[in-house]
Amino acid sequence: MKRLKLAALAATAALTLAACNSADGNSAADGSEETIKIGVNGADSPQWPVIVELAKEEGINLEVVEFTDYIMPNKALAAGDIDLNAFQTISFFSNFVAESGEDLAPVGTTVFAPLGVYSDKIESLDELQKGDQVAIPNDASTLPRALNLLQEAGVIELADDFGITGDLDKITSNPLELEFVAMEPQQTARVLPDVAIALINNGVAVQAGLTPAEDAVVYEDTESESIEPYINIIASRADEADNENYLKIVELYQHPEVEEAINKEFKGSMFIIRKSAEETAEMFEKMKTFYK
Known part of the structure; x- marks a missing residue:
């Protein structure tokens, strides 16, 4: 399988907020523990029960709060309704901060989930035919990332100033x-039978029953130095970015037991x-230059 560099943003946006719930089913803090609320998409993801248990060992009651979109977790964080969130790439976060003016900051990194090209009709991009249809996410963050992936694959060429914010023009x-x-990111997997290829976000692909490492025709190279815009982060309010317990949550997310749970669920x-x-703060400063 050909593995390619990535070159653009990673994240999508919707508009609805789900009910809040605790990952361990108990939203009440133990009297001897500090309670930290962290907003996520996918509270049932395999890492959260592990992180919650590891946090308990550190005297922290980690309450995982579920959201179904990519807008409200940042708004809730800024409003003080939650203490942290963990759902977005550093580039998406930087764009949100620039547009909203909210005083938020990343405190550490979590995972990287590669974008891929999928097909029900071909096994190699060399098999593409003239006039074939390509399903591509329409949001301003993922669309340029997808086009850069196709350029890396030699399918198209982009303007020199395309950067990480360009579009189809x-x-x-x-x-x-x-x-x-162009369509809503969630739709790209659903139209797979109707197009030659579809560029599908990792999370959407997994929800559709696909395994990126096995099913993608091509996908982004995790060893590339250019992955920074697509690394997911944990964020806090800027004046609390050095909170020791928040930094501990980052450390726990990167724990080998968490990595094992993720590998088992997502199969590499x-x-x-x-x-x-x-290093995370340096990435943030770099990303902000794209969104002044």
Whole structure:
């Protein structure tokens, strides 16, 4: 399987908030423990029960609060309704901070989940035919990431100034005259039988029963130095970014037991990224230059 570099943003946005719930089914803190509320998408993901148990050993009652979108976790964090969140890439987060003006900051890294190209019709991008339809996420963060992946695969060429914020108008060469059908990210997996290829976010692919490491025609290279925009983070309010217990939660997320749970569930399609608080802060400063 060909593995490729990535070059653009990673994250999607919807608009609805789910009910809050605790990952361990107990939202009440033990009197001897500090309670920390962390907002996530997918409270049933395998890492959270492990992290909750590890946190208890550190005297922390970690309450996992479920959201169903990619907007409200940051708003809830800024409003003080939760203490941390863990659901987004550093680039998506940087864009949110720039647009909203909220005083938030990343405190550490969690995972990287590669974007992939999938197909029910072909096994190699060399099999693409003239005029084939390509399903592509339409959100401003994932669309440029997907186009960069196709450029890395040699399918299209993009303008020199495409960067990580370009769009379909920045395609300078499309030899196969591919027809790009932009749609909501969740729809890309559903239309797979109807298009030649679909570019599908890792989470959407897994929800659709796909295993990126096995089923993707191509996907982003986890060993590339260019993965920084797509690394997921834990975020807090900026004035609390050095909170020792918050940094402890980051450390627990990167624990070998958590990595084992993730590998078992996602079969090598999601990867723990271990960066220090200082390295994470440097990534944030770099990302902010794209969203001034």
